[in-house]
Amino acid sequence: MNWVRRVGLGLVCGWLLGCASLQAPAFDQTALDQAVAAREKAMAVVTAGTEPYSQHEAEVTALRAQVEAAAAFAASRPHNEVVAKQWQVMNDPQAHLLGGYLKRWQALGKLNPGFALEAGRSIGEGFDKIIELEQARKH
Amino acid sequence: MSDFKQFAQEAEANLKNLVTADFKDYTQAAMADGKAFLERSRQDLERWLQLRAAGQLTDDDLLWLIQSKKDLAVLQALKQAGVSQTRLEGFKNDLIQLAIQTATGAAAQGLQQLVPKPPANPA
Numbered sequence: 001m002n003w004v005r006r007v008g009l010g011l012v013c014g015w016l017l018g019c020a021s022l023q024a025p026a027f028d029q030t031a032l033d034q035a036v037a038a039r040e041k042a043m044a045v046v047t048a049g050t051e052p053y054s055q056h057e058a059e060v061t062a063l064r065a066q067v068e069a070a071a072a073f074a075a076s077r078p079h080n081e082v083v084a085k086q087w088q089v090m091n092d093p094q095a096h097l098l099g100g101y102l103k104r105w106q107a108l109g110k111l112n113p114g115f116a117l118e119a120g121r122s123i124g125e126g127f128d129k130i131i132e133l134e135q136a137r138k139h
Numbered sequence: 140m141s142d143f144k145q146f147a148q149e150a151e152a153n154l155k156n157l158v159t160a161d162f163k164d165y166t167q168a169a170m171a172d173g174k175a176f177l178e179r180s181r182q183d184l185e186r187w188l189q190l191r192a193a194g195q196l197t198d199d200d201l202l203w204l205i206q207s208k209k210d211l212a213v214l215q216a217l218k219q220a221g222v223s224q225t226r227l228e229g230f231k232n233d234l235i236q237l238a239i240q241t242a243t244g245a246a247a248q249g250l251q252q253l254v255p256k257p258p259a260n261p262a
Contacts, residue, residue, distance in 0.1 A: 015205065024228040026220075082221040086214050094205035097214075114195035115204070118187060122207040125179075129214040133221040 023079045027137035031077070034070040035134060039127035041066055042098055046123055049116035053106050060102055067091050067098065086130045090123075097126045150241045157233050165226050169219055176215050180208050 040043040040058050048056050051122055071087035074080055089095055102117050110118075187204050196204070233258045 018142075027233070037220040079224075082217050082224065086217050089210055089213055089217075095210045096203055097210050100203070100207075100210075112195070112197070112200065114190050115197075115200040116198075118196070118204055119207065121183070122204065122211060125216050126211055129211070129218045133218045136222045137225050 003131070004112065017058050025077050025083075025137065026082045027134065028077065030075060031070075032131065032134045034073060035127060035131045038063075038067050039124065039131065041125065043120060043124055046098075046101060046120045049105050049111040049119070052110055052112050054109075059122070060106075064091075064102070083130065083133060086133070090126050090130065096122075097125050140202070149244070150237075153237050153241060154234075157230070157237055162230070165182070165222070169222070173215070176212075180211075183208065 003035070041063050044057065045059050048059070068091065071084065071091055074087050075084040077083075090097050091099045093099040093118070101123060182204070187196060187201055191198070202226045
């Protein structure tokens with residue numbers, strides 16, 4: 001009976017596709033909220049880069065903790081390696097986004113206005129890429 | 140044999156429609172997003188060079204900002220990879236549904252062949 005074979009083939013194909021390793025995390029509102037909140041806090045702190053670092057050390061410490069919490073949450077979600085890597089780059093003091101900016105500010109004591117403004121734009125753009133990816137997971 | 144050919148043709152047509160629906164818009168959007176990133180990077184670099192020439196950026200500032208663009212390119216690539224991952228997950232789910240629907244359509248056709256046709260009314 002040919003139709004039995006065709007039905008069986010279709011169901012087997014469906015089962016095989018279900019076992020494929022292509023898995024993506026579902027949209028997570030907490031993750032999106034964390035990214036948006038971290039961006040807002042980061043922009044406020046980065047703008048203060050033209051002032052002495054010592055006057056803003058507590059804010060920087062709080063921001064670093066907030067970003068590390070968001071990064072840890074991203075790393076805890078299954079199949080979320082891509083976003084975890086994004087947070088890693090953003091937070092890395094050896095890179096040239098938020099982590100690198102805070103490190104440079106601390107090292108130099110104060111940053112010139114032109115640099116603070118332009119670096120702030122880059123940092124904001126970086127956060128936008130994390131936010132946009134999470135938003136893309138909404139179906 | 141003709142039943143299998145019809146099944147295969149139907150499955151192929153449904154698959155083409157599925158691929159077009161799932162990926163055409165995504166491909167265009169990904170291309171546009173990539174082009175927008177490159178254009179923004181070009182504009183940023185031009186502005187930074189002007190700021191350097193005006194003395195508002197030091198050489199170290201300029202170098203740091205250029206390197207920030209490289210890091211942003213990494214984030215951009217990661218974003219696209221994540222979006223692709225999500226799209227493929229959706230395509231996989233649609234493909235499973237298509238396989239089941241096509242197979243059950245063939246099963247219904249097969250069942251119809253098993254049911255004997257009622258005799259024609261005598262004249």
